[in-house]
Amino acid sequence: MTDTIAAVATAPGVGGIAIVRVSGPQAVEVADRVVGLPKGRLTRAAPWRLRLGWAEDEGGCRLDQVLAVVMRGPRSYTREDMVEVHCHGGAAAAGAVLAQLVAAGARPAEPGEFTRRAFLNGRLDLAQAEAILGLVNARAEGGLRVAAGQLAGALSAEVRRLRGGLLQVAASLAVAIDFPEDVEVEPPTLAAIRTELAALVETGRAGQIIRQGFSVVIAGRPNAGKSSLFNALLGADRAIVTEHAGTTRDFITEAVDWDGLPVTLTDTAGLRETAEPVEALGVKRARQAVDAADLILGVVDAAGDPPDTGILQELEPERTLSVWTKTDLRAPAGPGLAVSALTGEGIPELRRAIAAHSGGAVAMAGSGGPCLVSLRHQGAAARALAAVDRAEGGLRSGLPWELVALDVNEAVETLGEVTGESLRDDLLEQVFSQFCVGK
């Protein structure tokens, strides 16, 4: 328990706030690398006090406005140093924050690991721990069944294959070092495996969508027809629709499944300058939802006179799909998809366009090809790729093989975390099956 773990603590897909927990000796330092406060730093923040700040990625780009609280051990759930990060943007934002914490040095927790630590450190008694672990395990299995079924087999086959390739390289380095006079070993190459491993790591993006849902946020001016579009896309009267601008004060999120693509669809308050305090709060939250979205539907009222396309300038073009509403009244006056919530025209096309923007997650879910769904697997693959990169760089710059072997072995070991195989068992088997040693 000398490493630092992190996980989303709240149930996926429920509620507007999600909590990410970090626990371990480096918990505060790790969180400090991700959460920036307006004044001071998390490492010096007074414990057990909520602080408002921003979760940022490595480049300093803001992911979500968050509340963070430091709890110093032993006065915490696990009795270790802990940090809780409360994300406003819901599950998708929490996922992004967790990924950032992992990049900053935390390890994704195993199911039930917080509780196990709480027990081992004397916080819980066995009955309490077992009750909690039982719940955790039941939930983890239930959650996994959805995505894991068809994907798990393909993934472990692919990881096994890549690990096998790396194991061959590890074996040739091992034989060169341990049997220097028995066999001549050619310098190994890692380029092909590196490319394949990088492609696998790439599937993590689709995997994240399969795991957490593809977050689509509807944004636009007040009364542009966002809530009608929301209802039409859901096929249900979920949001209240009136003729009055500013009807939607808070955002509403619904989870839907479109042909295997889990989508969280969010309707937001219309974006405009306003002095009315409740509406202003809604606008602020709408902007946060927009910031955390995978895809934004930039809604323009085609019937407007003239149509107000200014909203499209306010949104990031790479993440935005322009959607013209009320096209039963007037045809769009610019590029983008035309829909009518009233007649239903254009809605199927819009759904297809959303799926097309999901990074191939739909295709991935349907194809049964390998895909990194769990964050733990994503983390392992990324660490393996980093190790392979170091090994490749080492081979190129003429680093001694004992150091190259260290990185290759780490890559094999790390991929073994996914397949449940260990380097200790396999390395020498590979050496003896690949080489004739014994001078």
Next chain:
Amino acid sequence: MRECDVLVIGLGHAGCEAALAAARMGRHTVGLTLSSEAIAQLSCNPSLGGPAKGHLVREVDALGGEMGLAADAAAIQVRTLNTGKGHAVRALRAQLDRRGYRSHMLRALDAEPLLEVLETEVTGLRLTGGRVTGVRTTTGGVCARAVVLATGTYLHASLVRGGERWTGGPQGQRAACDLSEALRAAGLTLGRFKTGTPPRLAGELDYSRMRRQDGDDPPGTFSFLNDRGPDVQQPCWLTHTTEESLRLVRENLHRSPLYSGMIKSVGPRYCPSFEDKVVHYPDRLRHPIFVEPDGEVFYVQGLSTSLPAAVQEAVVRTIPGLERAELVAPGYAIEYDYSDPTQLWPWLEAKALPGLWAAGQVNGSSGYEEAAGQGLLAGINAALSVRGDAPLVLGRDEGYLGVMVDDLVTRGVHEPYRLLTSRAEYRLAFRHGNADQRLTPHAVRLGLARADRVRRWEARRTCLEEALATLERTVPAAVDPDAAGTPLRVYLRRPEVTYQSLAAANLVPPLGPAEAAEVELAAKYAGYLSRQQAQADRQRRLEHLPVPVELDYGGVRGLSNEARVNLRRVRPVTVGQAGRVAGVTPADVAGLMVHLEARRRQGVQTER
């Protein structure tokens, strides 16, 4: 009946180290041998060292053992292997003169006033209340407070060549059959392994057809107490088998006991017989052969075989350079009993037979170096036990000795065990150059380091510490204006900068090549070293978390069946060791930790 503190059965490489260590730790020690001819016999190859094995000899030396000194005294050629593959895997290998090696070791045994050597055969164990308290021999018996079993390949040994099989130990010695039965009767599980040795040659060799391989200039030494290798060295000769050699083997395969069904036991894959190489690697048209000087004869490394002698001679004569060689002693295969090493605690004492320690080939290992390492540790622990002190268990992060013993007692053996650098997870930390800094402190504490060793170890430590401290200074502008102000420690990471170049510029104190290499490594590989260190630190907590040996694994929830069965058998003493037992996953370890914590709290409650 004769009495002693520590009794050592067998005086091969394990037995000699065990007996010397026990005697040097102030215990009255008796060493038993079937024949004084067999003491410290290099019964197979006339060489020592190589990757991991050379490191092991260095570690045995650093811990106060004798093998390094004996090897230095008998070396006739010394080479450093793996020079291009990294500093930590660089290893010494020496060709030895058998007689020189033996006579050094005999003198060392003779020099210990508390050590007595007896020539006799052990026929049984003396047991008192389940504890081993001595042995019965053909000439009576010996009572002892601790017994070290170091019987090598002698237990129920039989030799095989062609269609013939006869009972006997290596090099024309007798086998020990009664002892094998006695161990079985006392409850130990024995298995059977096979190994082999190549033919020895004499006669006229055609050196013009072989490649000469010379030793290093200057030659290195195994022992930290020596500075210079042999003044005069002898060459080895490299040649290879031919297609004609392969054809002869294939034609006579039915006459090889390995393929006729006579031998069923398992041999080492890293040291296969020539028959095995021909069969398993049919695409390889030639195999390397090393002709090594061995007194008046030559040892043919690479040609281990149990084919009939006439076939062996015919095969030898198909090898370039050996066309007119004569077979002085044909190769043979040897089958022997070994005792499953998972029956031992990590301090090499038998779990079922307190008072009995085991070391060397009887534990299923192979190699002189592996035997010596275990012998030294078994001797130390037998002596500590007699003194009533806690045993010495070296960690996997302390050296190859720790790796080897943990591998044996935790994982067991499926073929004769050879130490490899690949078996060590912290390989970078185990270097020829720092074996003394890692292990001599133990020797000092145990009373195994003589004054000259303590002096040299301290002098080296001071040297290294001073040199490392000066690396915190910065590069003066006069030396390199671009790097001015950079700490030397960082500057030294540049490929073109060496410690000696810094010393030449008077920036750091002068050091010998071995010490300079140590300091350079600390700077150049700092990132890799600290990564390994962090890994070792994480693991260390688990290595110090005890598991009660009487733990009922049936009561631990969530263990897989395989884990439960294996944990019951091995009975690990720490959580770290438990994690390495075959079939135990990280989830099993977590379950075990939860159980131990629950048990601890219950224990606290019942005490109240």
